[in-house]
Amino acid sequence: MDLGNLASLNHFLPELLLTAGVILLVVVDLIVRDKSSLGDMALIITAGALVLIAIEPAQRGAWLFHRMLVFDAFAVFFRALIALAALVAVWMSIGSVEVRACDQGEYYAILLASTLGMFLMAEATNLLMAYLALEFVSLTSYILTGFLRRNRRSQEAALKYLIYGGVASGTMVYGMSWIFGIAGSLDFGAINQALGATGHIPVLTVFIALVLILAGLGYKIASVPFHMWAPDVYTGAPIPVTTFLAVGSKAAGFALLTRFFYPAISRLGAGGNWQPLHGVDWPQLLLVVCVITMTLGNLAALQQTNMKRLLAYSSIAQAGYALMGVVILTNDGVRAMLFYLFAYYVMDAGAFLVVMIIANATGREDLEAYRGLAWRGGAVPAIALAIFLLSLTGIPATIGFIGKFYIFAAVIRSQFYVLAVIGILNSTVSLYYYMAPIRMMFLEEPRGDETPITFEPWNYGLMGVLACATVVLGLYWTPIIAFADRSMHFFTGPS
């Protein structure tokens, strides 16, 4: 189905709600004096968007707005994941000391706008739309990163983000122009047809175009060599924003990357195996990127003493694990990647939340602030952080283990043995730095002069939910894998 503008709106309700929410927040900010209600409003709007996504009846899919966007099961998965990420980010913002000190109306409006952009990234089926959505997300992210106006680190982070982002998206748009030159269209379906037809286009030309496009996408998911912004931005931004970038923005990047590299420039063959069109060996390139990303992320994380920085490098490595599911070019792999991104959402958001709880109480984010945490009244956040970190390592029984299990299962099934071995060696190395905070919290004695950790029901509530989800879904994950299974469908036209 190729829906016109008005008919498309039926499938566009979550986005419409977010748009209305952004406007509403700006207006209400002008009227009311008590700004504390703005966060609650944003929370309700995000939750509403999530409900709209959830109640939308399952369909075979359709093109929206004259093939600018596509509505299919794959998009629904990412819209749900991004909405969940936004929900956590808003929840955390309400409980964050940092955020309370800034202009909340603008903050929440931009946060929701960024969510909207990520939705569009997950749905884009046209290079122009993809570029606009990606830029939309980038611009809002720059602002959110620099939101702590009096904090120099925050300012520096925003500037770095902006410069790297400008270079990466410029490169990407140049690559897109090559693709347009080759295919004569910006539409993913048309690109697929053009590349599939035997033509006179040299393979190298297509390859270069893909490398250039990968720059922009790699930047969004923070893969090597476009990862350099991540540690500084993650450290400088307010913690809820860091969480949103680490979880939501990365998921949106994976959505666009998968949609471009799979239905746009590959063909689905028998048994759920994909074939790259035109003989372009991009999987090989992505394989190298994937291996270097996880290895470099893990090795760099070993040295970190700031929790946000440690989690930043860890999230680079985590993107590498998820990429393993993409490079093997099977439906199994994509499904594993979807599951992994969900698992990553639960555990990484949880880890950042605990970092925020500690930062709220002590104003510090370095590892030293965690010394003896379990023995000076912070046993609950300490145990929760331990659960999240162990899940990130991939220790059973946590959802992180199941995520890794599916990734490795898909990799082994496709007979990428070397990749599997590199992956497990990385997991082992990662244990060392994930254990560093755990060691600090449990094995070290408190010095006695630390700030006590205060109990915050609002933040502890979310922490409890995420910690329970990490463990419970690690023991019974059928609903999630079934959801990922259902979402393994790209709409590429009525058949």
Added chain:
Amino acid sequence: MSHPLTLITFIPLIGMVLILLCPKGQEKFIRWIAVTFTFPQLLIAGWLYANFDTTTTSIQFAEHRAWIPAYHIFYFLGVDGISISMVLLTAIICFISVFASFSIDRGERGYYALLLLLDTGMMGVFVALDFFLFYIFWEVMLLPMYFLIGIWGGPRREYAAIKFFLYTLLGSVLILLAMLGLYYYGATPTFDMIELAANAGHYSMTFQRVAWLALFIGFAIKIPAFPFHTWLPDAHVEAPTAISVILAGVLLKMGTYGILRINFSILPAASHEFAFWLLGVIGTINIVYGALCAMAQTDYKKLIAYSSVSHMGYVMLGMAALTTAGINGAVLQMFNHGTITAMLFLLVGVIYDRAHHREIAGFGGLASQMPMYAAITGFAFFAAMGLPGLSAFISEVLVLIGAWQRYPVMTILGAGTAILTAGYMLWTFQRVYLGPLNEKYRGLSDLTLREAFTLIPLAIIVLVLGVYPHAILDLLGASLNHVNQIVLMAHAPAAAAMVP
């Protein structure tokens, strides 16, 4: 009794939850919760022992339930001759180690909660027959162990704990890869160990070799086999007494159990091929090298740790022999090592609690102050040396008889090491318990009732099994011979006929 295996595995977990819910300031009470929830385990283990059918090779007390059916993952528990003795051992050691933990004086709540979690993990490993479930239990064990060593351990506890964790994690991720390989390249995708074993012939030889090596490294780290043994002395020296007891008593057995359960049963052809080099030779190195290292130690506990490495070598040698006597001896040795080494670590703990150090040279003449302690130590030392009439004698002799038929040289080395063992044991006994009394330790109190209560049951088991080994051997026979035949048949049907 319905679902005995679920009960025996998860009863400690209930105790863990109760302990965590316990209000502050109830340390005494927490201890008794731990006792209350490990004692039923012992009863169920006794019930299993009494109702175990020794004539069959099939799985008994099986429980089979769907867990994640889409991925063929089942909640499948059961025991056969290979695992029943280990279930028994785990129940005994865990119960005793709770009593041995009474001297812990800080963070009791966390300590006992982790101890019970560890208990569940260990029991689960021995009763799980679904590979995925096995792996979950296998990994669940690591974490409590890390914290138990890392929080309640000695001065270098952090180093020892992370070393233990990193070594074993590396091993277990290799097991994970092999597990996935077995799943995908088998006749049908399944994690059911019994089904995997039934379709063992389906795997190509190359795949068998690769998977065997990955599994072997994973399990060898746990045994610990040379050259992966270096984590063990560190972990033992730093761990609190009760944790050393569990480590030596149960944890190490998981390595050899895994090899029997998975490598031998599922990959028999590769097992036959690698038995000589990787089990036999490494086992012999363990025996000799462990004994030599033990001889050179000045730390009492480290000496016991290395003697443990040495004694685990007999298990590997017995398995490598691929004869009825050898493999029966190996599993009996697993059980005996569990009880004897547990005693030795308890004994080290007794003196450490009083003197607060473990330097062998710093003691002397303790027998005059602590006659009962010295007597039980003497008993345990003789048991460890393999004195006839005590349990280890039977198992080591069985191993050596079994190995002699295939590897005479290694058997001579293994048997010869008994002299080294006697050497370091007697020498230690002389330096610590005999000779002139070190005046510092005049007036040390003898064993308390609690300490005696942890030691004497083990001593009785050692004595009984020394006289009547069939109490355990009868359990093993049928299943072990079956596994042994599978391995022999897989490689050369003719060879099976040659070896009785």
